[in-house]
Amino acid sequence: MILSIYTAIQFFALARSLPKRPMHIDVHERKLHLVYGFFNKTDIDISNIKGIEQSTKMLPADKSIVQFSPLGNLDNHNVIIHLHNENILHKIYGLQKKYKSIAVYVDDKDRFVEDVTRLMNDVK
Helix, strand or coil, rough: HHHHHHHHHHHHHHHCCCCCCCCCCCCCEEEEEEEEEEEEEEEEEEHHEEEEEECCCCCCCCCCCCCCCCCHHHCCCCCEEEEEEEEEEEHHHHCCEEEEEEEECCCCCCHHHHHHHHCCCCCC
């Protein structure tokens, strides 16, 4: 009985964290902070961004582009960020995955791409 109550609380916490996907562009630190509930998290230095594109195309089977969502292909993406150097995606339970390109879903993709591109072009 106690185990099932504990499991229900965990599922409730997981469900509540899913819609909380704050993406924050830190202008002062020149970093992009991506968080998907408490499942996935990564920080990207603006200077490491090679390019950013708006895209909903299918991701390659070779997994050269990592899906940010823990739901994988069940979730959509509309922006792909390409990096100069590998970065680390921190996943639940301390798991990590290296990537050079990552696919994310952003609510206001036009503004997001514009803001990141502006920072990329702004030499500090």
